[in-house]
Amino acid sequence: xxxxxxxxxTNEFALADVPIPDPAPGWVRVKVKSCGxxxxxxxxxxxxxRGPHRQTGELTLGHEIAGEVDLPGEGVENWQAGDRVAxxxxxxxxxxxxxxxxxxxxxxxxxxxxxAETLVRLPDxxxxxxxxxxxxxxxxxxxxxxxTAEVKPGESVAIWGVGGVGTHALQILRFVGAAPIIAVDPLxxxxxxxxxxxxxxxxxxxxxxxxxxxxxxxKGVGVNVAFDFxxxxxxxxxxxxxxAPFGRTIWxxxxxxxxxxxxxxxxxxxxxxxxxxxxxxxxAVPELLDLLALNRLDFSESITDSFSLEEIETAxxxxxxxxxxxxxxxxxx
Ligand SMILES: [Zn+2]
Numbered sequence: 001x002x003x004x005x006x007x008x009x010t011n012e013f014a015l016a017d018v019p020i021p022d023p024a025p026g027w028v029r030v031k032v033k034s035c036g037x038x039x040x041x042x043x044x045x046x047x048x049x050r051g052p053h054r055q056t057g058e059l060t061l062g063h064e065i066a067g068e069v070d071l072p073g074e075g076v077e078n079w080q081a082g083d084r085v086a087x088x089x090x091x092x093x094x095x096x097x098x099x100x101x102x103x104x105x106x107x108x109x110x111x112x113x114x115x116a117e118t119l120v121r122l123p124d125x126x127x128x129x130x131x132x133x134x135x136x137x138x139x140x141x142x143x144x145x146x147x148t149a150e151v152k153p154g155e156s157v158a159i160w161g162v163g164g165v166g167t168h169a170l171q172i173l174r175f176v177g178a179a180p181i182i183a184v185d186p187l188x189x190x191x192x193x194x195x196x197x198x199x200x201x202x203x204x205x206x207x208x209x210x211x212x213x214x215x216x217x218x219k220g221v222g223v224n225v226a227f228d229f230x231x232x233x234x235x236x237x238x239x240x241x242x243x244a245p246f247g248r249t250i251w252x253x254x255x256x257x258x259x260x261x262x263x264x265x266x267x268x269x270x271x272x273x274x275x276x277x278x279x280x281x282x283x284a285v286p287e288l289l290d291l292l293a294l295n296r297l298d299f300s301e302s303i304t305d306s307f308s309l310e311e312i313e314t315a316x317x318x319x320x321x322x323x324x325x326x327x328x329x330x331x332x333x
Pocket of ligand 1: 036038039040041063064136137
């Protein structure tokens, strides 16, 4: 089969012909119907990020996967060939956490093998492309908002970065009743989309002081919760500056740069908190698929474009350079 593989030592990336993998006992082979292209993949390709359990050799990237069960491994009883599924990002083995597409081969390939417990059945009405973005681009902000941040109805919220993950965050914030929702993004198209999808106010941080504007919009108090979906040190400091006393600041974007907090007194006297967030627990994807089946949430507008496996380099380049301001790009092998 064809698979897009990254050499984890040399950073060489290429399409390769590899054997179709057989599922181990308890695992399932899935025919990939759609797999997202994500900023996390760009960090992997740039050599800035590695799964904790896979540092050497070659790895098939792609962690936002939907497809059809092809072959259940030994001992797997509740899945049959043809079942439509999404694959949850994480699973647990011997007390350790493993991520598909980071710690073991992912979905930029014709087939992927994954533990049976990561499979989640798709509603009949949900197309594979929308389903494939649920396991990360939707479930990550879902868990960040509902679990890590514990956002309650009526709480004020600011989010930095309304691209491929932040866009879903603001739809979810709208759904859980946060208000006002303030979105910060330098791209005009992103701000326009944010207003359309649920933001009450948008701020261009290149044109005005985002923190001062957030204070102004919240009667001088600041927001209850502030999210960084970008992963830049300056933004992480701004989260604290924009947060109200007792405010929670949530780091979701992957930041590999040093961070200097010049005003740690905020954490002390104002009792502010910094909470880190990664991915989502096993309940997130089933919860979201139920909400999608009931039409409570709709992410169909998020699929900006799809590419064949042969076009993977084009898809990566398009995400890297934000050509056409994509929300999500998917590969259809
Ligand atoms: Zn992702």
